[in-house]
Amino acid sequence: MAQLIGVDLGGTAIKLGRFTVEGQLLAELEVPTPQPPMPGAVVIALVEAVQQLDPDGLATCVGVGLPGPMDGAGRVARICINLTGWEQIPLAEWLEPQLQRRVTLANDGNCAVVGEAWQGAARGYRDVLLLTLGTGVGGGVLLGGSLFTGHGGAAAEPGLICIDPEGPACNSGNRGSLEQFCSIGALARESPLTPQELCRLAGNGDAEALAIWRRYGRHLGVGLSSLIYVLTPELVLIGGGLSAASEHFLPAALAEVEQRVQRESRQGLELRRCALGNGAGRLGAARLALDRLLNA
Structure with a gap:
């Protein structure tokens, strides 16, 4: 059965969840965001966290929500104004070879509203x-x-x-x-x-x-x-x-x-x-990974 990983990357914490394609939470993890949150340090922390959350490689794709706009293809973090050094960062391209999984990026607020529409207060x-x-x-x-x-x-x-x-x-x-x-x-x-x-x-x-x-x-x-x-x-x-x-x-x-x-x-x-509290972003990131990478 296919599984998904959703990541909510914030200024102070990185929240991760592993989900079924129906949105059921199977495992979760929260780690501190490296300070200062330079792109290279964040990539290392993200890779280690995903490997800890999913050591057996059960999830086939990863969605990452970040505080800023992405490019239209969901591959490049164009700018994250509250994260140091984040401008035109090809994060999906950096993560995929290390995670051995396909990756898509999205604005964290977009992830949150998608998560709430899927399983939370915005459903319907x-x-x-x-x-x-x-x-x-x-x-x-x-x-x-x-x-x-x-x-x-x-x-x-x-x-x-x-x-x-x-x-x-x-x-x-x-x-x-x-x-x-x-x-x-x-x-x-x-x-x-x-x-x-x-x-x-x-x-x-x-x-x-x-x-x-x-x-x-x-x-x-x-x-x-x-x-x-x-x-x-x-x-x-x-x-x-x-x-x-x-x-x-x-x-x-x-x-x-x-x-x-x-x-x-x-x-x-x-x-x-x-309704989903701080879990909305990681759930929505997983849903966008499902829509963009598995169901596309």
Whole structure:
């Protein structure tokens, strides 16, 4: 029986899963991303992790999700703005001879929305916007049930839209991007505490922590409002590591959307947390490997 490997490569961790072609998780592994995350070091870590996850070589292909746009063929990481040294990296070509398996690449936000559509909260929906909130802010879009990647494969990058032209500089070259207000780094400017500590304090009713999450939610709502006007999705999903605190910021985000977006553009809109948590990206990467390499 054919098996798949899905990889979610992030700025702090590499999450891997081995799946059946029906999407059943058979084995999983998480390893730290090398620091600094130079391409060569990441390749070594990825190869070692795949060999550890699948020592018997049962999986026939590998999908890798990365934080940035790929080329249209899913072979080259064009740029990963939060990973050092990642520009026009032919990662699939580097990995295949070492893994002895075919490899396809995709944007990590695209992987997440594909995973949620396959086994999670987006199953049965056709127009979906997903945002991943973590080291950066990424995302993916389904339009009419199909993954939207735009001209040249670079769409969608919802975290890079501008919400404050005078805001903090972004690695993308933009200023005041949504990422600069809704990433882990943005929270660090608000408080020396970790997101986990802020979440725990908010859960205990701490007024300062609750205020920080409300401000975070308002910024998220501002960005979502612009995206909703363009895409008019039926479902907005929030994923990534910071989604664990969604109960503390989603109400403020929803209030902002309701204030800023006319009723016709948000009719029937649902806003909620991803069902698969941090597992959506690796599952979606495996599904894209299935579609592109096994079923093509």
